[in-house]
Amino acid sequence: MSRLDGPVAFRARGFAARDIPAASVATLVGLVLLWQAAASLGWMSTTFLSDPAAIGRGLWQLARSGELWANLSVSLQRLAIGWTVGTMAGLAVGLAIGLFTVARSPGMAVVAALFPIPKIALVPLFIIWFGIGEGSKLVTLGFGVFFPTIINTVAGIDGVPRALIRMGQAFNLPWRSIVLKIVLPGALPSILAGFRITTSTAIILLVAAEMIGAEKGIGAFVLQAGNLYDIDNLLAGLVVLSLLGLAVSWGLGRLERALLAWR
Amino acid sequence: MTASAIRLTARGIGHAYRDLVVLEGIDLDAAPGEVTVLVGPSGCGKSTLLGILGGLLAPTQGEVRLDGELAPDCLNSVTTVFQDASLLxxxxxxxxxxxxxxxxxxxxxxxxxxxxxxxxxxxxxxxxxxxxxxxxxxxxxxxxxxxxLAVRPAVLLMDEPLSALDAQSRALLLDDFAALIAGAGVTCVYVTHHLAEAVRLGHTIVVLSRRPGRIRAVLRIDRPIEGRHAEEPALVAMQARLWALIRDDAARAEREIADV
Structure with a gap:
């Protein structure tokens, strides 16, 4: 036996990572400054990677000439239409699978078979079916959004506590009220989490589809700049995509805070 | 508020989950405006029975009936209060x-x-x-x-509403519930495994046996539930009687694996 003589040491350190908002801004600003310094001081060649100031100037010129908006507006429109249609269809099918036995197994079988296909591989087929114009791009986008939306909607519905549905039934609430007031609100957190996935999927597919066959759009613009070895504009296009992603993510954050205030 | 005139009657209720018989031959009469308490060892099918009474579970045998004149302000004849409150x-x-x-x-x-x-x-x-x-x-x-209570139910079913609470909250809420149930004049079926709750609230106390649940005894307390106190000698004695009825079954149920 060994003798003990001393205080109990604190042992519950760590495992408590915190957010420091100022540190996220400082990190990004710091990286850009470092990048600029490396270019200005001649530590790196700007032939293959322009410096932030040159990208900024390029962006400014694109904005002034209207070229940026001409491409961005086309992309935003495709994104809005494709995502919305894909999401609406996904919600409808997800709801059916989540609620009805008759839809569940058949629906999930089709989803399981089609979901793993990389949607970008369908672009050639969609071009044959819907033409090289807007149709094929919107369908690619919508299709890519459709499946994850189904999966998240079904998962959300399945996750609604059975007890809450039984409560609604105990009070003899009509079916429609149970769906609208219990099942859907209960599934909403999962559906909104799915929006984060589907918006980023939509941006990826948008750019890819625009690179395969489009004259306008951010994807087409980036590809064209690459073909012309116009690194400034190429990087300016990437910055726009990054900002687009950030804006969408910020908007979704606001939406979540507004709709899920009860959590 | 006028007392509920609805009587709840269950006849020959039996229930099985696949091969596992949980309830057998249950006849139950919940008199209008009275509190009927169901007690019994864990796993005796109390909550299953309550689900059947409330139309939330289809019994494999038997029938549950409501009889009487429904008050005009009643929006839902039979309503359940759940153990976890089931709030949105x-x-x-x-x-x-x-x-x-x-x-x-x-x-x-x-x-x-x-x-x-x-x-x-x-x-x-x-x-x-x-x-x-x-x-x-x-x-x-x-x-x-x-x-x-908002739907002014004629029959109120309560599934261990206090069992998730700590002892202090439970004691306080028990008196509140007694006053609310008596005030609403509702026909009430109350499931609990707390015998103090049973004697505090029940006009009729139905003791179920261990699985498959059958009715083992029916005890009456012919006194209004307002003004009762779970510690008064007559009710303590009643608790002891209940415990004597349940004890062996409870001890045996404790050693069984609940494979429901």
Whole structure:
């Protein structure tokens, strides 16, 4: 036996990572400054990677000439239409699978078979079916959004506590009220989490589809700049995509805070 | 409020989950305006029986009937209060109550008045705008009963509403519930494994045996539940009788694996 003589040491350190908002801004600003310094001081060649100031100037010129908006507006429109249609269809099918036995197994079988296909591989087929114009791009986008939306909607519905549905039934609430007031609100957190996935999927597919066959759009613009070895504009296009992603993510954050205030 | 004139009768209720028989040959009479308490060892099928009485579970045998004249303000003849209160976390306290009135033909003002009334009765008036997550366990259960009372049920089924609470909240809430049930004059079936609750609330106490649950004994307490005190000698003696009836079954049930 060994003798003990001393205080109990604190042992519950760590495992408590915190957010420091100022540190996220400082990190990004710091990286850009470092990048600029490396270019200005001649530590790196700007032939293959322009410096932030040159990208900024390029962006400014694109904005002034209207070229940026001409491409961005086309992309935003495709994104809005494709995502919305894909999401609406996904919600409808997800709801059916989540609620009805008759839809569940058949629906999930089709989803399981089609979901793993990389949607970008369908672009050639969609071009044959819907033409090289807007149709094929919107369908690619919508299709890519459709499946994850189904999966998240079904998962959300399945996750609604059975007890809450039984409560609604105990009070003899009509079916429609149970769906609208219990099942859907209960599934909403999962559906909104799915929006984060589907918006980023939509941006990826948008750019890819625009690179395969489009004259306008951010994807087409980036590809064209690459073909012309116009690194400034190429990087300016990437910055726009990054900002687009950030804006969408910020908007979704606001939406979540507004709709899920009860959590 | 006028006492409920509805009698709940169960005849020959049996229930099995696949091969596992949980209830057998249950005949039950819940007299109008009285509290019938179901007690029994864990796993004896008390909650299953309550689910059957409330139409939330189809019995494999037997039938449950309601008989009597329904009061005109009753929106839902039989209503259940659940063990976990089953509140919608995305609705405020007041909206959790109004949920069960929104599909009724009641005019808007009447609905609002009923919500305000039941929240006042249950001491929740000051928390009408709060989220359920902000409530204590006792307040959640009070909200559960407020919501049930809002539909002016003729029959109120309560599934161990106090069992998730700590002993202090339970003691306080028990008196509140007794007053609310008596005040509403509702026909009540109350499931509990707490014998103190049984003698405090019950006019009739039905003791179920261990699985498969059968009725083992029916005890009467012919006194109004208002003014009762679980510690008074007559009720303590009644608790001892109940415990004597349940004890062996409870001990055996404790050693069984609940493979339901």
């Amino acid at each position: 976390p995305w609705r405020s306290v007041a909206k959790n109550v109004s949920l069960v009135l929104e599909d009724s033909p009641l005019p808007r003002a009447e609905r609002a008045a009923r919500v305000a009334e039941v929240l006042a009765q249950t001491g929740l008036a000051d928390f009408a705008g709060a989220w359920p997550r902000q409530l204590s366990g006792g307040m959640r259960q009070r909200l559960g009963i407020a919501r049930a």
